[in-house]
Each structure stands twice: as structure tokens, then as C-alpha cells.
Amino acid sequence: MSIAPPPESAHQDTVAPGEAKHHYLESTARFVAWVRAAAPYIHAFRGKTFVVGFGGEVAAGPLAQSLAYDCNLLAALGIRLVLVHGARAQIDAEVARRGLASRFHNGLRITDPATMECVKVAMAVTRFEVEALLSQGLPNTPMAGGYMRVTGGNFITARPVGVVDGVDHHYTGAVRKVIAEEINADLDQQNVVLITPLGMSPTGEIFNMCMEEVAEAVAVAVKAEKLIYLCDAPGLLDGDGGLIGSVTADEAQQHLDAGEGLTEDLHWYLPCAIRATRRGVARCHLIDRDKDGALLLEFFTPAGVGTVVSRDPLFRVREASADDVGALVALISPMEADGTLVRRGRELLECEIDRFSVVEYDNMLVACAALYPFSEENAAELACLAVTPEYRRAGLGEQLLCRIERRARSGGLERIFVLTTRTAHWFRERGFTESGPEALPRRKRELYNLQRRSKVFVKML
Numbered sequence: 262m263s264i265a266p267p268p269e270s271a272h273q274d275t276v277a278p279g280e281a282k283h284h285y286l287e288s289t290a291r292f293v294a295w296v297r298a299a300a301p302y303i304h305a306f307r308g309k310t311f312v313v314g315f316g317g318e319v320a321a322g323p324l325a326q327s328l329a330y331d332c333n334l335l336a337a338l339g340i341r342l343v344l345v346h347g348a349r350a351q352i353d354a355e356v357a358r359r360g361l362a363s364r365f366h367n368g369l370r371i372t373d374p375a376t377m378e379c380v381k382v383a384m385a386v387t388r389f390e391v392e393a394l395l396s397q398g399l400p401n402t403p404m405a406g407g408y409m410r411v412t413g414g415n416f417i418t419a420r421p422v423g424v425v426d427g428v429d430h431h432y433t434g435a436v437r438k439v440i441a442e443e444i445n446a447d448l449d450q451q452n453v454v455l456i457t458p459l460g461m462s463p464t465g466e467i468f469n470m471c472m473e474e475v476a477e478a479v480a481v482a483v484k485a486e487k488l489i490y491l492c493d494a495p496g497l498l499d500g501d502g503g504l505i506g507s508v509t510a511d512e513a514q515q516h517l518d519a520g521e522g523l524t525e526d527l528h529w530y531l532p533c534a535i536r537a538t539r540r541g542v543a544r545c546h547l548i549d550r551d552k553d554g555a556l557l558l559e560f561f562t563p564a565g566v567g568t569v570v571s572r573d574p575l576f577r578v579r580e581a582s583a584d585d586v587g588a589l590v591a592l593i594s595p596m597e598a599d600g601t602l603v604r605r606g607r608e609l610l611e612c613e614i615d616r617f618s619v620v621e622y623d624n625m626l627v628a629c630a631a632l633y634p635f636s637e638e639n640a641a642e643l644a645c646l647a648v649t650p651e652y653r654r655a656g657l658g659e660q661l662l663c664r665i666e667r668r669a670r671s672g673g674l675e676r677i678f679v680l681t682t683r684t685a686h687w688f689r690e691r692g693f694t695e696s697g698p699e700a701l702p703r704r705k706r707e708l709y710n711l712q713r714r715s716k717v718f719v720k721m722l
Contacts, residue, residue, distance in 0.1 A: 434468025
């Protein structure tokens with residue numbers, strides 16, 4: 262069968278074969294590098310439980326299908342998924358359709374008997390639509406051949422909110438108990454558990470609950486590794502509108518108390534994230550609901566795309582051990598290749614590993630620095646200061662410098678020096694003064710590489 266050539270106008274936008282091949286090789290190299298970089302996360306997350314909470318806006322939004330694709334991929338990678346959907350927008354629409362008025366008190370919906378009928382309809386429709394998205398399996402789609410068993414049940418026992426500030430909330434409820442063993446039993450069968458925020462009371466009544474509080478309670482009860490909220494912002498924002506990549510629960514509480522960088526969703530989700538981390542959930546993530554592939558970018562790239570809330574700081578500075586040699590080689594190799602750092606063989610690193618301090622981020626090595634003392638001249642060299650590109654604005658170099666300076670002082674040393682070819686201004690800004698090779702200790706001066714022409718900076722301790 263012959264194929265007709267494209268029309269002449271199409272040739273105007275084509276690229277030369279050599280250039281096309283170059284682009285192809287670049288894209289395939291990036292893809293291979295991404296898959297390899299994602300491998301440690303895939304190993305770490307297999308068998309772990311993730312609870313994902315999202316509002317009705319997500320379920321009815323343009324990226325609902327993409328979310329289903331990504332959940333399918335997470336499940337295929339062995340991640341145990343619990344999905345908790347909301348339906349606030351759908352309830353509002355049903356209330357309006359019936360000519361009723363939505364009533365709230367302190368942001369909490371007042372669910373009177375008439376409103377409760379709207380809640381039942383909106384929740385049921387939303388759940389069916391989410392289940393339908395998760396049940397796809399068409400060829401030529403990411404879910405081809407990936408059948409997901411979606412289960413649910415009366416996993417949540419509810420209690421009434423009652424009368425607050427003199428206002429009767431009727432059938433608005435709060436979580437009384439989560440039947441965690443039943444949820445875990447479903448997850449053990451490789452099912453995806455879908456939870457609708459309706460709870461039953463021991464008296465047989467049905468209560469309307471907040472999605473975010475149900476997701477929090479479920480995550481705590483099943484001892485989830487991660488609680489994820491898809492929200493109306495990229496994450497928690499600082500005073501200048503910039504994304505805050507990670508915060509401790511205490512730091513997040515300060516932002517909440519000050520009202521800094523809080524959108525409507527964050528006002529409700531952030532307190533749940535803080536409580537969940539304080540009650541045992543390892544990480545809580547706040548991710549932009551309007552970013553395609555946000556779940557994958559957050560979990561399988563080093564920097565992520567949202568805000569992660571944890572009980573303790575994610576960055577941990579410590580002394581290196583023999584187990585870190587392989588990670589150190591991977592960290593500094595790119596900077597050795599481009600001439601930023603002097604080459605060090607693996608054997609040398611193994612011998613000198615006790616010289617190194619490192620920074621871990623979520624159990625991955627992301628920065629390092631080494632201290633080489635010259636005790637006879639009361640001096641020490643700061644060497645091999647390296648930070649992965651994703652974290653070069655996170656202040657890790659500053660933390661390592663402080664760590665190295667403390668180590669030097671504790672050894673009774675009086676000054677610290679560094680040789681650099683590309684970061685002179687960084688050291689000047691941190692109290693170092695430029696000097697010449699004559700300022701180096703004698704043994705270091707004898708090894709000075711004239712061809713490399715490194716600049717010498719000295720700081721008194």
C-alpha cells in the first residue's frame with residue numbers, strides 16, 4: 262500500500278532529518294533518565310497506602326479522566342489506593358435545581374431534611390461517575406488491560422454535629438469511627454477503595470460529612486503512608502505568592518494562624534493535613550487539582566509540584582556513612598564531569614567517607630560537603646560542596662556550610678578555606694575573603710593545580 266506524501270505546505274514546518282534525529286535522541290534520553298530517577302520511588306511506595314481526597318469540582322472537571330489514568334498507574338505499581346470524593350458543587354447545583362437555598366454556618370453546610378435529599382442524589386451520581394472513570398479499559402488508552410476493582414461499603418460510622426452556636430445542623434455529621442480492618446481487607450485483595458463522605462449512625466440515620474475530614478480520619482485509621490488533597494492552589498504559598506515545597510506541621514500551623522497564602526480549599530484542607538501528620542500519617546501533600554499529572558509529578562520527581570506537610574523536617578543533615586558511598590558517587594559525578602568538582606574515585610570516597618556531611622530529603626541524598634583538617638596550621642578545607650539541581654534554592658549549601666564550620670570549630674581549628682572555579686560570589690556573600698595560593702597550608706599548597714586556576718577563599722572562625 263502506498264502512502265501519499267503530505268501537501269506541499271506541510272513541508273514548510275518540517276525539520277531536517279538530522280535535527281529530527283537529534284530531538285528524538287534528546288527526548289528518549291530524557292525519558293530514560295526520568296524512568297531511572299523514578300525507580301527508587303516505585304520501590305519505596307510499593308505496598309504502601311495512599312489516601313487521595315478530592316472535591317466534586319475535580320470529579321466533574323476536565324482532568325477527571327487524567328486523574329483516573331494516574332490512579333490506575335499508581336495501583337499498577339503496587340500502591341494501595343483509597344479515594345475519598347466530595348460533591349459540594351454537585352450538592353449546590355441540586356439544591357438550586359429544587360429551588361432551595363444552601364445554608365452554611367462557619368463554612369459547614371446545614372443539612373436539613375430537604376437538603377439531605379439533595380445530598381443523597383448528588384453523592385450517588387458523583388460516586389457512579391467516579392466509578393465509571395475508574396472502570397475504563399479501552400484500547401490505546403493508559404487504562405487498556407488495567408482492570409481496577411473498585412469497592413466501597415459502610416466503612417464510616419457517623420455522629421451528628423448537633424447544635425453549634427445555637428444553630429442546628431440537622432443531618433450534618435462528623436466521623437465517629439472508621440472500620441479500618443475492613444478497608445485494609447479490601448486493599449489486601451488489590452482493590453481500590455472508593456469512599457463517599459456519607460456516614461451511618463448506629464440508629465440507622467445517614468449523615469453528610471466533609472470530604473477532607475473523612476479523608477483525614479481514614480488516613481489515620483489505616484496508617485496511610487500519604488494523605489493527598491487535590492486543591493485550588495499549587496500548594497501552600499509564602500507571602501510573595503511563591504510555592505512552599507515542604508513544611509513541618511508546626512510551621513504549617515503558623516501559616517494557618519496567620520492566614521498566609523490560604524485559598525478556600527487550603528483553609529479547610531491544611532488543618533486536616535496538620536492533624537493527620539501529628540496523628541501518625543507520614544506525609545500529607547497539597548497538590549494543584551488543575552495540573553495534569555500532578556500525582557505523578559509529586560511522587561516520582563525529586564522536587565515534586567506541591568507542598569508536603571510532615572511532622573519532622575524532610576531535610577536532615579547528618580554525617581555520612583559507608584552506606585552512602587554509592588549515592589555520593591551519583592550525586593557528584595555530573596559536577597565532576599563538567600569540571601565544577603575535582604574527580605574523586607569510589608575507592609577514595611570509601612576511604613574518606615568520614616570527612617563528609619550529607620543532607621537527606623525524604624531518605625534520598627541531595628547534598629554533601631567534606632571537611633579536610635590541616636591541624637598543624639589550625640586550618641581546614643571545605644571541599645566537594647554539591648547540591649542536586651532541584652534543591653539549589655532550598656538553602657542546603659548554607660546548612661552544610663554551618664555544619665562544616667561547627668565541625669571545624671569543635672576540632673579547635675581557626676580558619677577554613679575553599680578552592681573554587683565557579684562559585685566565588687556565593688562564598689564572598691558568606692564571609693569568605695579571596696586570597697592567593699600562599700594562604701593555603703603547606704601540604705595543600707604543594708598540591709595546588711596551576712592549570713585549574715582555582716580561586717582561594719578563606720574565612721576566620
